[in-house]
Amino acid sequence: xxxxxxxxxxxxxxxxxxxxxxxxxxxxxxxxxxxxxxxxxxxxxxxxxxxxxxxxxxx
Numbered sequence: 279x280x281x282x283x284x285x286x287x288x289x290x291x292x293x294x295x296x297x298x299x300x301x302x303x304x305x306x307x308x309x310x311x312x313x314x315x316x317x318x319x320x321x322x323x324x325x326x327x328x329x330x331x332x333x334x335x336x337x
Contacts, residue, residue, distance in 0.1 A: 300333070300334075310329075311332075
């Protein structure tokens with residue numbers, strides 16, 4: 279009988295990022311989004327949250 283291992287673990291899950299790595303990726307994505315939106319001013323938080331959601335969802 280085969281032994282079942284790794285229950286609940288996904289083969290497609292990304293390795294856990296450190297807080298610094300996560301923030302770096304969010305910052306990079308936020309800069310990309312800001313440029314795509316025409317360097318719009320006053321939308322910092324909105325763009326940051328969009329970037330954070332994108333990075334955390336793996337997009």
